[in-house]
Amino acid sequence: MLYASEAGTILAVRKNVYLERQGSRNRAEAQTPLLQKDAVATDAASRAKLYFEDDSILNLGELSRVEVAKYLSKPGTNRTQTIYKLID
Numbered sequence: 001m002l003y004a005s006e007a008g009t010i011l012a013v014r015k016n017v018y019l020e021r022q023g024s025r026n027r028a029e030a031q032t033p034l035l036q037k038d039a040v041a042t043d044a045a046s047r048a049k050l051y052f053e054d055d056s057i058l059n060l061g062e063l064s065r066v067e068v069a070k071y072l073s074k075p076g077t078n079r080t081q082t083i084y085k086l087i088d
Helices: none
Strands: 010-014 017-021 026-029 039-042 047-050 057-062 065-073 079-087
Touching: 010 017, 017 079
Parallel strands: none
Antiparallel strands: 010 047, 017 026, 017 039, 039 065, 047 057, 065 079
16 A cells, blocks of 8 residues: 555535645635645535545535545555544
């Protein structure tokens, strides 16, 4: 297994959604790549849909924060290991 540089993509955002990467917090936009150690956070009445390279989808509701703690992928196979931290 190798660390993947790109774990997935932010598919959709509704209202105030933020991407936290390497100590900075910016507004998230659809089609933004998700990397290992990135976090996505939502405000009240906000939502996000995240797509991961293993074809899984995570719908994030309001007032939530999830971090892609570890994303490992084995090239040439469909095997991945993923650890998410749901903070709120």
